[in-house]
Amino acid sequence: MKFIKWLTNIDRRIIFLLMIVAVLVPMLFTIPIPFEVGEPVQNAFNAIDSLKPGSVIMLSVDYDATSYPECQPMIVAITDHAFRKDLRIILLGHIPTGLPLGQEALERAAAEYNQSHKAEYKQAVKRAGEELKRHTAGYQEALKSAAAEFDQEYTIRHQETLDSLVSDYLEKVDSAAVKFQKHTFEYWEAVKYAGEEFNRHAAGHRKLLEGGVREKDPGYVRILKRAAAEYDKHITGYQNDLGRAADQYLKRYGIDFVNLGYRPGVVAIIVGMGREIRDFYHKDYQNINVDSLHMMDDVHNYDDIATLVSFAHGTAVESWIAYAGARFGQQIIGGVTGVVAPDLYPYLQSGQLAGLLGGLKGASEYESLIKKKGLASRGMPAQSTAHILVILLIVIGSMAEFALDLYKRRGT
Amino acid sequence: MNLPTLLGIWIAATLTIAILSFLYRDNPLYKFAEHLYVGVSAAYWVIFAAKFTMQDMLVSVFADNWRQFLETGSATAFWEAWILVIPTALGFLMLTRWFGPKVGWLSRWPIAFTIGLGAGLGITGSIQGILLPQVQATILPLWTPDLWGIVANILLFAGVISSIIYFYFSRPHKGLLGGVSRVGITFIMVSFGAAFGYTVMSRVSLLIGRLYFLVYDWIVGTVDFFKALL
Numbered sequence: 001m002k003f004i005k006w007l008t009n010i011d012r013r014i015i016f017l018l019m020i021v022a023v024l025v026p027m028l029f030t031i032p033i034p035f036e037v038g039e040p041v042q043n044a045f046n047a048i049d050s051l052k053p054g055s056v057i058m059l060s061v062d063y064d065a066t067s068y069p070e071c072q073p074m075i076v077a078i079t080d081h082a083f084r085k086d087l088r089i090i091l092l093g094h095i096p097t098g099l100p101l102g103q104e105a106l107e108r109a110a111a112e113y114n115q116s117h118k119a120e121y122k123q124a125v126k127r128a129g130e131e132l133k134r135h136t137a138g139y140q141e142a143l144k145s146a147a148a149e150f151d152q153e154y155t156i157r158h159q160e161t162l163d164s165l166v167s168d169y170l171e172k173v174d175s176a177a178v179k180f181q182k183h184t185f186e187y188w189e190a191v192k193y194a195g196e197e198f199n200r201h202a203a204g205h206r207k208l209l210e211g212g213v214r215e216k217d218p219g220y221v222r223i224l225k226r227a228a229a230e231y232d233k234h235i236t237g238y239q240n241d242l243g244r245a246a247d248q249y250l251k252r253y254g255i256d257f258v259n260l261g262y263r264p265g266v267v268a269i270i271v272g273m274g275r276e277i278r279d280f281y282h283k284d285y286q287n288i289n290v291d292s293l294h295m296m297d298d299v300h301n302y303d304d305i306a307t308l309v310s311f312a313h314g315t316a317v318e319s320w321i322a323y324a325g326a327r328f329g330q331q332i333i334g335g336v337t338g339v340v341a342p343d344l345y346p347y348l349q350s351g352q353l354a355g356l357l358g359g360l361k362g363a364s365e366y367e368s369l370i371k372k373k374g375l376a377s378r379g380m381p382a383q384s385t386a387h388i389l390v391i392l393l394i395v396i397g398s399m400a401e402f403a404l405d406l407y408k409r410r411g412t
Numbered sequence: 413m414n415l416p417t418l419l420g421i422w423i424a425a426t427l428t429i430a431i432l433s434f435l436y437r438d439n440p441l442y443k444f445a446e447h448l449y450v451g452v453s454a455a456y457w458v459i460f461a462a463k464f465t466m467q468d469m470l471v472s473v474f475a476d477n478w479r480q481f482l483e484t485g486s487a488t489a490f491w492e493a494w495i496l497v498i499p500t501a502l503g504f505l506m507l508t509r510w511f512g513p514k515v516g517w518l519s520r521w522p523i524a525f526t527i528g529l530g531a532g533l534g535i536t537g538s539i540q541g542i543l544l545p546q547v548q549a550t551i552l553p554l555w556t557p558d559l560w561g562i563v564a565n566i567l568l569f570a571g572v573i574s575s576i577i578y579f580y581f582s583r584p585h586k587g588l589l590g591g592v593s594r595v596g597i598t599f600i601m602v603s604f605g606a607a608f609g610y611t612v613m614s615r616v617s618l619l620i621g622r623l624y625f626l627v628y629d630w631i632v633g634t635v636d637f638f639k640a641l642l
Binding site: 013016019020023024027028066067068069070096097261262263264267268271282283318319321322323325326327337338339341342343346349350351352358359360361375378379382383386387390 | 538
């Protein structure tokens with residue numbers, strides 16, 4: 001009887017200890033526990049998977065560090081999926097302390113994507129460089145033979161200066177790549193600047209040469225002009241090849257994703273963005289003018305956003321549904337903590353939510369759909385053993401209470 | 413991993429253990445971590461409010477528009493700069509509460525503005541975005557070719573009607589009304605059960621997150637760091 005009494009009133013510290021053991025054991029010794037993907041998560045996956053490459057999705061970070069274990073795996077999985085599908089991402093949020101978490105997820109997903117495509121990117125850049133060198137050599141050969149016919153002195157000067165200009169340009173591109181390892185917006189700004197600098201110097205140099213030879217031989221000037229035009233074409237081609245390679249193999253800030261940051265006034269902002277995003281977010285989180293971010297060129301309001309995903313630990317998803325969904329017909333997906341999830345099921349049934357990721361389970365289901373084991377999948381076995389422990393404790397406690405009650409009745 | 417990251421992980425791990433120590437009993441270590449958290453959060457919010465509200469939505473918008481007005485003479489830029497005087501004034505009026513009832517009544521103006529705006533947006537949003545779509549989604553055919561569809565629709569219908577009747581307090585819950593409201597409370601209890609289950613899952617997830625951090629980021633991470641040094 002003493003034992004049964006003890007069972008009805010176990011010291012909470014023992015329960016805490018049991019819970020820590022129940023979580024730690026499957027974490028240290030991998031225990032595979034199978035699970036199926038539910039319809040709400042499958043629908044969320046389908047909604048993102050069916051978008052055309054280049055479509056824009058908006059991710060709203062409406063949680064902070066207190067919900068990190070549940071919401072962070074969701075945003076990581078969805079950004080990863082979005083990058084694989086070549087979707088563009090706008091990040092914003094209504095909880096300032098949560099935004100750095102969203103930025104971290106985006107940067108990590110972009111870095112992983114860039115890392116996994118590093119070899120292809122390098123190959124493409126090398127190919128473009130070789131192509132440029134081949135054409136440059138051909139151009140120099142043509143100039144040499146023209147010089148033999150017309151004016152040796154000017155050709156040598158021309159060749160030497162252009163050679164130095166090309167190597168200077170390539171050096172600047174290389175040093176920008178070293179300086180901005182992540183192939184970010186800054187890297188492309190540096191490449192663009194180097195290109196503009198090159199074109200400016202080359203044009204000035206050509207002008208100088210043409211001025212020098214014009215009086216001597218118009219035939220040579222014609223050849224020089226034709227060759228210079230050809231040369232410009234190849235430099236532009238090289239720059240285009242670099243851009244194409246980056247578009248294909250890299251995810252860059254300002255081009256593939258942006259972070260608009262935090263603005264106060266949840267509802268007013270949600271409603272106002274239906275008219276123009278720039279009315280509230282004219283600068284991004286780094287104080288860069290939104291109009292200068294290439295990705296935002298054709299993005300103005302909800303008409304330009306294919307899907308919105310709100311990662312929340314509060315009522316933010318309901319605000320998005322009530323204002324962006326109902327007024328502007330915005331497709332919405334919720335990625336929420338377990339506590340919030342039951343409140344959102346009515347919106348799934350009414351079709352106001354296109355999909356729902358609820359708690360760690362929802363995140364792990366999404367990870368299994370994109371076939372990438374992340375934080376949630378690694379935590380799920382521990383979640384299952386902890387639930388088994390809770391069920392056992394409830395059953396044992398109830399049985400002990402029942403037995404105690406029976407004993408008391410018989411005793412009286 | 414570099415040294416500053418490792419240092420950050422050690423600070424986070426120490427604070428996590430300090431907070432978890434409350435599971436045993438209240439202690440000074442826990443109190444220290446709790447106070448630190450409150451202080452850091454408050455400071456973080458202040459910085460964000462200053463940066464994203466005062467700086468980005470007031471000072472820089474005014475400066476940009478004023479500069480544009482001086483450069484181009486644009487009337488729109490002029491008004492877009494000076495219209496900001498109104499919200500700024502309303503913001504300052506909110507502070508009059510500090511100076512006693514003589515001028516404190518002025519703070520009612522910005523409060524009235526905020527309540528009016530909030531109510532306007534809230535009422536339309538609740539009706540257009542929540543109430544009407546939810547009512548619409550409840551009006552379902554009780555006969556469909558799919559058997560489970562019929563069961564689901566009848567359950568939904570019965571659940572909604574009986575739960576609403578449970579919250580009807582103008583007559584005593586006796587007879588038919590009492591029976592239906594008892595069905596309603598059953599549905600409500602089931603929903604509480606589901607919510608409780610999800611809450612347990614949520615809390616366990618938080619524990620998993622912290623223990624995962626302690627095991628892999630802190631212990632394994634530190635071992636790996638020193639292994640790399642050697």
